[in-house]
Amino acid sequence: MPGMIASDKVEVLAQVDVLVIGAGSAGCCAAISSAQQGANTMIVDRYGFAGGTSTAVLDTFYGFFTPGETPRKVVGGIPDQVVDALAKHDAMFLRPNTYGAGTGVTYNPDVLKWVWDRLLISNGVKLLLHTLLIDVEMDTAGRIIGVVVATRQGLRRIKAKRFIDASGDAELCHLAQILCEKAGEIDPAQTLTTTFRMVNVDFEKFNAAGGKQMLSQKMAAVDLEKHPLPRRKGSFHAMPIPGCAATVAVRVADVDPMDSEQLTDAEVQGRQQAFVFEKFVRECVPGYEKACIGGLSVHIGVRESRRVYGEYRLTRDDCMTARTFEDTVLVCGAPIEDHRQGKDGQDETAWAYVPDGQVYHVPYRTLIAKDRDELWVVGRCFSATHDAHASCRSMGQTMSMGQAAGMAAAMSLDQACGARDVSVTGLQDQLRTLGAVLQMPDKPADISANGWGANR
Ligand SMILES: Cc1cc2nc3c(=O)[nH]c(=O)nc-3n(C[C@H](O)[C@H](O)[C@H](O)COP(=O)(O)OP(=O)(O)OC[C@H]3O[C@@H](n4cnc5c(N)ncnc54)[C@H](O)[C@@H]3O)c2cc1C
Known part of the structure; x- marks a missing residue:
């Protein structure tokens, strides 16, 4: 039940414009983007460091480059700033690969923790770690107006005008009783991995x-x-x-x-x-x-858990036909990579590729929970079917979702409108100005190990 704990008796810790739940790759980019647009932004996470799966489990960003003989770089903006900071510290190289998931950006995850800290703080985001979301506060119209978090000082409330669920598990949506698909509910759930x-x-x-x-x-x-x-x-x-x-x-x-x-x-x-x-x-x-x-790894890596039903659900067909959308806010060329257990207990990862040399568009509507004006959903729990998620879950894309939703949340405050009424062309223009890639670039990428600089 939403509001089981939320009560006037719980002290208010902060009142902000935009509150991001979860400081994984998606949440950090959402918070940075929102703050860069001038919104008073806070991000909370249950762990003592930012990055979520990117720093607790992994070491390689996929999704920046399309697979194939002539790879293209299809991610830009804040994700580039992240890799630039890693490169400056000599803490990354490109791991060339023609197929598989394409060329990866392999990094030192402990340096990445520090990069996230610095990018968040230098952009004016209020970072609050060791803070667990446990309840949601709603008004009589059913709008989310605050959350309850367990902090080191006890339970506290955080009030906000806009919310971004970047918890990976759609924790905020679940607490607010917003419809989600559970992993394994329709298709077999992807396997888990301790790295x-x-x-x-x-x-x-x-x-x-x-x-x-x-x-x-x-x-x-x-x-x-x-x-x-x-x-x-x-x-x-x-x-x-x-x-x-x-x-x-x-x-x-x-x-x-x-x-x-x-x-x-x-x-x-x-x-x-x-x-x-x-x-x-x-x-x-x-x-x-x-x-x-x-x-x-700090914990076992969970590939999927809950995915929200949003204003649009990305489908396998969208990915496999390289579909375009008018409200695109990022693109993806990564294959469907579905980690499953085979009949004899052996590995049976299923791969399916986007038509060679192409990308599909990811619409803005996949980042908005259905019928909501105050809530965006990014990263692992965005609105997609099992198959589409198995393609669009690489961190190049989760970071791109974050930067789009963070920007949209801040714009919705400037434009005094809800998530669904944000000017999409205005959002796309701002994203392009930031360096985001919204269509297939003509120029092939340099995927040699030291090629990062040539792509910037
Ligand atoms: C084993 C494995 C291997 C993968 N391999 C790759 C790879 O090589 N390259 C690649 O690009 N992608 C890979 N992926 C996919 C990719 O890592 C994820 O899709 C992506 O990291 C998800 O990012 P996110 O920000 O949405 O979620 P997460 O990184 O999971 O972040 C969610 C954050 O929310 C916080 N949180 C959750 N609940 C609460 C709460 N109640 N209160 C406060 N905070 C909360 C968590 O602590 C966490 O920091 C892999 C995934 C797995 C599991």
């Missing part, structure tokens, strides 16, 4: 022994009695930290991430799998003999 970093890897030896291809062969031929790998695939890739490899290999299936007991089991299973992989690479893979796990 881990191996330190003291001898990459020279690894590459001399055949590198990535050799690793795939070793995995395919593994003695499962000795090394019960949960799957015989996975990415072990170098990071901008000497001797350090990041992995996306663990796979935990059939979990409801909104159920604490199931999520606890998944965390335990994920860690256990990580150490099975560690033993395997140390014993079987040249270059990893003296390596060990030097860090596990």
